[in-house]
Amino acid sequence: MNKKLFYTLVIAGIVLAGILSVGLGAVSIPPVEVATLLFNKMLGVKDDQANLQHEAIVIIVRLPRLLLGLLAGAALGISGASIQGIFRNPLAEPGLIGVSAGASLAAVAVIGLEGVLFAGLSNLLGYYLLAFGAFAGAGVTALIIYNISKHEGRPNITTMLLAGIAINALAGALTGLITYLASEQQLRNITFWLLGSLGGATWQTIIALLPFVLIPTIxxxxxxxxxxxxxLGEAQAGYLGIDVDKVKKRVILLSTMAVGSAVSLTGIISFVGLLVPHIVRLVIGVDNTHVLPASALLGALMLTIADLIARTIIAPIELPIGVITALIGAPVFLYILIRDKRKLII
Amino acid sequence: MLTVNNISFYAGQRTLVSDVSFSIRPGEMVALLGANGAGKSTLLKMLAGMHKPAKGHVVFNGKALNEYSTTELAKHRAVLNQQNNVSLPFTVGELVMMGRYPYFKNSPSKNDEDIVNEVMDAAGITSMAERSYLTLSGGEQQRVQLARSLAQLWEQKKALLLMDEPVTGMDILYQQQTLAILKSMARKGHMVVCVLHDMNLASHYADRVLMLKNGRKWYDGTPQEILQPKPVYEIFEVEADIVINPSTLKQMIMPREVVFNYKQQNLNPTDMESTQNALKQRYTEYKAENPKKRIREIATDLNVSEAELVATGIGETAIPLKKDFEKLLKRVHDLGYVMALTRNEYCVSERKGVYEKISFTPHAGLVLGEDIDLRLFMQNWQFGFAVNENDRRSLQFFDKAGTALHKIYLTDKSNEQAYQTLLNDFTDNTVQAIQVAAKTSRPNTEMPDDAVQIGDFQTAWKGMSDSHEFFGLLKKFNVSRTQALRLAPEGFARKLNAENFRKACELCSGENVPVMIFVPNHGCIQIHTGNINKLVEMGPWYNVLDPEFNLHLRMDAIAETWHVIKPSTDGDVNSIELYDENGDMILQMFGKRKPGVPELNEWREVIAGLEPVTEPIN
Known part of the structure; x- marks a missing residue:
């Protein structure tokens, strides 16, 4: 497909899904009203006829949630594409560099051991403790894996992949251990976090998250x-004038930053980072100068749609978004895999 | 200009490249040859600036390689790897465009696009521009990579192309086309270094050949100079023949057949010892059942080499010797009166005397005593043992396949003390077992007669001033010995009836005509000079049994008998030569002669009495 057409469609999709997403929910607001409301708000026009309850729902609840979905989706999409590029492996995803496992472990630790270890901190940071903890966990694990993989000052990608698998397993085991010891209430919280949710969105969290996602995306x-x-391989990239080590460091740092900050707010959302770049490549080709921004856009769109489904499908009950992404993502991925077996064989 | 000064590279304790120097001029196409693991790729990576030499430095167009920035170097040096895995299904056009990456930041210029189109044309891949790289065949992929590397340098001058096996996996047309493209790049003034495994391609396309072995530069020169049997054997351990392609007049290298020997494949010492113990048992049993058989025959019967049988006695009857044979041989003089034994498949020569005037030249070792007269080809000597068989003590030497080359037996008059001292100095206690190479079979690779420049050959024969020039003649015209005799000028070689050797011996014995008898193998030629007296026939063996000299010859193995005349400044030199059915020389007999003195008349009379084969020969 033509690249311009793809961009246009995805952006149109985001606008449409955005308006739908803001409108649909326990309280339905017609799309026209949503559009007017947002339009007026943006231009600072005072509308006397506006429904104040609707306005509150849109501005305080649904808009931040939409934005969190867009940012997290963009972060997962673009990081997924970058990590696949740097690892030269289409099955790589941000989780490989330990971000998800580290964030999970830290988040589960915060929830499970809150009363024991983090009582003081908890008072100080309140709700943000979980987010900070998860972000720190993501960063620290990525750093550990990166340092293990370093050989003579440069990260070795194969070692990194293997170290990632080992550290992920270790973090998973510790997470399991804490989960096993957790109380009934903690268990619910843990499960909820591990399956992902955009429910924690507030304007404050969005503003805090914004630079962490925007900078890498740009x-x-x-x-x-x-x-x-x-x-073509790291050696040949070097022969083509690419500063290989600098690129590796930059991509790993920016991806960790984007995904780590996003999952710290949303919990684990699986399959977006893996699947989105694949769909993009199938549609517009494999040139990364386009795949990267397009993955950010498509990731944003996908997560918005997923959240919309998660919130509305059995309303008023809200499903974890990670369940939806996996439920839709895994079959789509399998479908692509089977249809394009030959193309995917490396 | 690329100048490489004494560069070395190590991986931990291992030396991958050691002290290599050379330089390449713009316009030159250099083929880099060497066995697997010789250091070719490592050297190439150093030239590419990817590996920094541990020692030495590389200067590229007047500037040290490590002073180039990554981008600057990318514009003047392109590399084609041995393997080109691409992890994403780029289109061919996109992939070739990567060659222009050093030239633009975000999007390619018109010029970049034009160049991509030009190189795709040159590489013959324009029609595939939109296809996915991963759907191409290996050879097509390699051409795309070639186009990519050309794109990198297209508008440059004096750039460097480093190609690691660029034609591996291509069909013969594309192999040739690829090398032709590279050669044309060289002719445009670039420098091309190309790792090749096909020596015939190197012969046709390279201006120069560099051969590496064990990380060192072994040979450097034109293909005509370097692609010769000796360098090829040294580098690859494959025997080869050189033929001139009649239509291109370029050299062609034809490797000879190699026989697979599983024993050679990385046996570890414990395996070697257990194999040896098993062999020892078989040997002991076989010897008990066949007490009369000689070790050489037993070796043939058991399908092992003689050296392996000797090695079963390590610790009891055999002492391994250090492989410092030249030093050892120089000390054989101290042993005094000994018996020298040299044999080939069908003939054994045993001569008693003292080793005197022992010296070594790069070509051969010499023992030039009155009694013991030897030419030694040390490059074929591999194993040495001091052997004690029921108090018969000897020094025995074998080639790498374990075939005996030369033996030195102690006599009653030998100096025992000196023998002990020699053993003390040359015993190698580290050897517990040996591992022999496969016997190299020698298929008959004689050139067809009509490919030999017979006229020139015959003129050269007639023009010889010394009989020693004969060997040079064989090499120059690339003919085998028996072929040379067949193509000899009229009257210079005649084929004799098989009985004539016996007859000549009887005449010489009866008339007391002193002779010279040469018994050769590939490690040693032993020459007996003197009379022969007692002639004895035993079964298939014809023997000379004199006190100082014994000869044992298998008459039934003689396939051809020749009378050969070689001109010299001292007049014609006549010889009788015996060959086996492979065309290998069994024995050569001359009249006793010295340089500067004409041949004995008595010998000429003996020769005159010989009868040629009755049917005419061509």
Whole structure:
């Protein structure tokens, strides 16, 4: 498909899904009213006829949630594409560099051991303790894996992959241990976090998250050319004038930053980072200078739709978003896999 | 200009490249040859700036390689790897465009696009531009990579192309086309270094050949100079023949057949010892059942080499010797009066005397005593043992396949003390078992007669001033010995009836005509000079049994008998030569002669009495 057409469709999709997403829910607000409301709000126009209850729902609850979905989706999509590029492996995803496992372990630890270890901190940070903990956990694990994989000052990608698997397993075991010891209430919280949710969105969290996602999303596409060269192997990329070590460090740092900050607020959302770049490549080709920004956009769109489904399908009960992404993502991924077996064989 | 000064590279304790120097001029296409693991790829990576040499440095167009920035180097040096796995299904056009990456930041210029189109044309891949790289065949992929590397340098001058096996996996047309493209790049003024495994391609396309072995530069020169049997054997351990392609007049290298020997494949010492113990048992039993058989025959019967049988006695009857044979041989003089034994498949020569005037030149070792007269080809000597068979003590030497080359037996008059001292100095206690190479079979690779420049060959024969020039003649015209005799000028070689050797011996014995008898193998030629007296026939063996000299010859193995005349400044030199059915020389007999003195008349009379084969020969 034409790249411009793809971009147009995805952006149109985001606008449409956004309006739907803001409108649909326990209280339904017609799309026209949503559009007017947002339009007026943006332009600062005072509308006397506006439904104040609707306005409150849109501005305080649904809009931040939409934005969190867009940011987290963009972060997962673009990081997924970048990590696949740097690892030269289409099955790689941000989880490989330990971000998800580290965030999970830290989050579960915060929930499970809150009363024991983090009582003081909890008072101080309140709700944000969980987010901070998860972000710290993501960063620390990524750092450990990165340092293990370093050989003579440069990260070795194969070692990194293997170290990632080992550290992920270790973090998973510790997470399991804490889960096993958790109380009934803690268990619910843990499960909820591990399956992901956009429920924690507030304007404060959005503003805190914004730079962590925006900076990587803007900067990563500049590594697109370098990641193309990476597909020939690191050595050949070097021969083509790419500063291989710098690119690796930059991509790993930016991806960790984006995904770590996103999952710290949303919990684990599986399959987006893996699936989105694949769909993009099938549609517009494999050139990373386009795959990267397009993955950010498609990721944003997918997560918005997933959240919409999670909130509405058995309303008023809200399903974990990770369940939806996996439920939709896994069959789609399998479908692509079976249809394009040959193309995917490396 | 690329100048490489004494560069080395190590991986931990292992030396991958050691002290290599050379330089390449713009316009030159250099083929880099060597066995697997010789260090070719490592060297290439150093030239590419990927590996920093541990020692030495590389200067590229007047500037040290490590002073180039990554981008600057990318514009003047392209690399084609041995393996080109691409992890994403890029289109061919996109992939070739990667060659232009050093030239643009975000999107390619018109110029970049034009160049991509040009190189795709040159590599013949324009029609595939939109296809996914991963759907291409290996050879097509390699061409795409070639186009990519050309795109990298297309508008540059004096750039460097480093190609690691660029034609591996291609069909013969694309192999040739690829090398032709590379050669044309060289002719444009670039420098091309190309790792090749096909020596015939190197012969046709390279201006120069570098051969590496064990990380060192072994040979450097034109293909005509380097692609010769000796360098090829040294580098690859494969025997090969060189033929001139009649239509291109370029050299062609034809490797000879190699026989697979599983025993050679990385046996570890324990395996070697247990194999040896099993063999020892078989040997002991077989010897008990066949007490009369000689070790060489037993070796043949058991399908092992003689050296392996000797090695079963390590610790009891055999002492391994250090592989410092030249030093050892120089000390054989101290042993005094000994018996030297040299044999080939069908003939044994035993001569008693003292080893004197022992010296070594790069070509051969010499023992030039009155009694013991030897030419030694040390490059074929591999194993040495001091052997004690029921108090018959000897030093025995074998080639790498375990075939005996030369033996030195002590006599009653030998110096025992000196023998002990020699053993003390040369015993190698580290050897517990040996591992022999497969016997190299020698298929008959004689050139067809009509490919030999017979006229020139015959003129050269007639023009010889010394009989020693004969060997050079064989090499120059690339003919085998028996072929040379067949193509000899009229009157210079005649085929004799098989009985004539016996007849000549009887005449020489009866008339007391002193002779010279040469018994050769590939490690040693033993020459007996003197009279022969007692002639004895025993079964298939014809023997000379004199006190100082014994000869045992298998008459039934003689396939051809020749009378050969070689001109010299001292007049014609006549010889009788015996060959086996493979065309290998069994024995050669001359009249006793010295340089500067004409041949004995008595010998000429003996020769005159010989009868040629009755049917005419061509």
């Amino acid at each position: 900067l990563l596409p500049f590594s697109g050319k370098a990641l193309n060269a990476f597909s």
